[in-house]
């Protein structure tokens with residue numbers, strides 16, 4: 001197993017007297033700004049416009065500045081706006097105004113790995129990628145814990161980029177859990193692969209195909225929904241808590257036998273071959289190229305795809321069953 005960094009491996013001292021500009025106050029930006037500030041660090045929030053984030057940041061104790069003013073004397077500049085916005089932000093509001101040699105920090109490797117942002121040679125460039133959504137990063141930190149993260153160094157001009165990356169990781173609470181070293185390439189490629197073939201794409205299509213199979217064969221959509229979509233959470237929770245072994249131990253022997261034999265028949269070697277093809281498209285940069293083009297055209301595929309899913313039978317059935325499902329949930333708070 002690779003080295004796991006924890007609190008004892010990280011010290012805030014290397015960034016204690018630095019000015020940190022957090023660009024963006026959304027999912028991650030809001031959590032990072034608050035956690036870093038609560039860790040005693042010197043944080044300024046930089047935004048492009050006086051919109052929703054601006055108001056929110058103000059109401060939560062920050063005095064937001066326009067990006068160009070926030071980066072002017074910042075030692076550490078953290079990009080926490082959407083990935084597809086970062087290049088324009090960099091070209092228009094960061095690069096022309098930043099202090100020479102300031103650190104450029106990311107929470108995902110996309111823009112650096114695919115060279116949408118070409119950082120100056122005299123800047124340290126590193127990444128801290130939390131393995132959870134922003135609100136969880138904040139919530140765990142407040143409760144005394146932290147969400148684990150990956151760290152990577154792209155440019156280490158100062159010779160202490162890793163110490164600074166670990167300090168930021170500590171400041172947001174990640175070292176309370178654990179921080180694992182990676183590279184921009186590995187983080188970017190595995191992140192895209194995961195969301196495409198399993199977490200978002202794979203699971204969604206698997207649920208839809210199973211639901212449609214039952215409905216097309218005349219079974220009630222409500223029964224199909226419970227079986228092919230709703231129950232997935234309970235199985236995933238078991239895997240999350242006890243591993244795949246724990247999940248298998250919790251289901252019936254009939255389910256174990258059926259799962260072990262038919263699972264391989266449905267998800268066969270062909271599927272893996274296509275997964276490798278998907279990975280190849282990520283590695284060659286083809287996917288990134290296609291996505292940048294799609295984004296530039298206003299994301300028609302995403303907009304239409306979302307509408308299609310929203311209007312699908314499984315979503316209609318799911319919404320009708322939601323009340324019923326919510327009623328059965330244990331009250332945790």
Ligand code: NDP
Nearest residue numbers: 024025026027028048051052053080081082107108133134
């Ligand atoms: P968000 O979508 O939550 O970012 C929203 C922020 O960006 C707001 O402050 C918003 O300001 C600003 N913003 C949006 N559009 C623009 C624009 N066109 N120009 C200027 N500012 C804009 O981003 P995330 O927090 O999801 O992602 C930030 C980074 O963190 C990304 O690199 C992402 O890959 C990474 N990451 C995200 C994770 C997550 O769970 N979300 C997990 C791990 C990494 P306004 O209110 O004015 O619109």
Ligand code: MG
Nearest residue numbers: 191192194195
């Ligand atoms: Mg991811």
Ligand code: MG
Nearest residue numbers: 108191192195
């Ligand atoms: Mg991703």
